[in-house]
Amino acid sequence: xxxxxQHPSRVICKSGTSVKIECRxxxxxxxxxxxxxxxxxxxxxxxxxxxxxxxxxxxQGVEKDKFLINHASLTLSTLTVTSAHPxxxxxxxxxxxxxxxxxxxxxxxxRLTVV
Amino acid sequence: xxxxxxxEGPVTLSEEAFLTINCTYTATGYPSLFWYVQYPGxxxxxxxKATKADDKGSNKGFEATYRKETTSFHLEKGxxxxxxxxxxxxxxxxxxxxxxxxxTSLTVIP
Numbered sequence: 001x002x003x004x005x006q007h008p009s010r011v012i013c014k015s016g017t018s019v020k021i022e023c024r025x026x027x028x029x030x031x032x033x034x035x036x037x038x039x040x041x042x043x044x045x046x047x048x049x050x051x052x053x054x055x056x057x058x059x060q061g062v063e064k065d066k067f068l069i070n071h072a073s074l075t076l077s078t079l080t081v082t083s084a085h086p087x088x089x090x091x092x093x094x095x096x097x098x099x100x101x102x103x104x105x106x107x108x109x110x111r112l113t114v115v
Numbered sequence: 116x117x118x119x120x121x122x123e124g125p126v127t128l129s130e131e132a133f134l135t136i137n138c139t140y141t142a143t144g145y146p147s148l149f150w151y152v153q154y155p156g157x158x159x160x161x162x163x164k165a166t167k168a169d170d171k172g173s174n175k176g177f178e179a180t181y182r183k184e185t186t187s188f189h190l191e192k193g194x195x196x197x198x199x200x201x202x203x204x205x206x207x208x209x210x211x212x213x214x215x216x217x218x219t220s221l222t223v224i225p
Contacts (some may be wrong), residue, residue, distance in 0.1 A: 004158075006158070032211060041220070042217065042218070043204065043215050043216065043218050044159075044204070044215050046213075093159070095159075095213075097211065102147045102164060102166055103147075103149055103164055103208075104213055106151075106159040106160070107158050109157060109158045111156065
């Protein structure tokens with residue numbers, strides 16, 4: 001199957017700093033990638049849809065200035081959590097659906113802890 | 116609108132017991148249906164899928180049948196193993212958008 005790789009898997013940062021999370025499609029081109037946030041023992045909450053070469057589409061209630069998304073190439077999307085605070089601590093997951101596939105493939109997730 | 120309703124957990128079973136996790140959906144059009152599995156600290160992995168009514172998805176002993184008349188896609192396994200302990204998500208796709216259920220945590224004890 002297709003591979004979506006996410007990096008880093010874990011990151012701890014200080015309050016007020018910014019953190020960048022990368023999501024790569026390793027064996028296919030992805031014009032669209034999705035970013036989710038998952039709280040403990042809860043489902044995935046779609047944060048935004050990342051579109052290659054254009055602006056991301058954010059879900060209602062998600063601060064676009066806080067969660068910056070860049071999709072500069074067909075294989076890479078990045079999520080930058082700016083001026084992170086402890087309440088931003090969470091598990092972030094990206095996904096993409098390869099052309100011709102019905103299903104989406106997910107990255108391994110990034111556990112962000114803001115101290 | 117589109118949504119997925121999934122049986123709440125947690126579910127605890129003894130090894131070799133029969134598993135059913137219920138999933139029903141609401142959707143416009145003709146969605147594709149999925150079950151994903153998430154192991155601790157990891158992303159989601161596709162377990163099985165079905166793209167049209169009456170299709171049966173199966174993988175690793177798990178099965179689910181796309182029932183349009185009852186808008187359901189229940190997950191079943193005849194004999195669970197300890198290694199099946201994980202969180203299971205039912206999902207649907209319409210167009211390019213995915214919708215997930217809340218997840219059901221399964222623990223299988225020896």
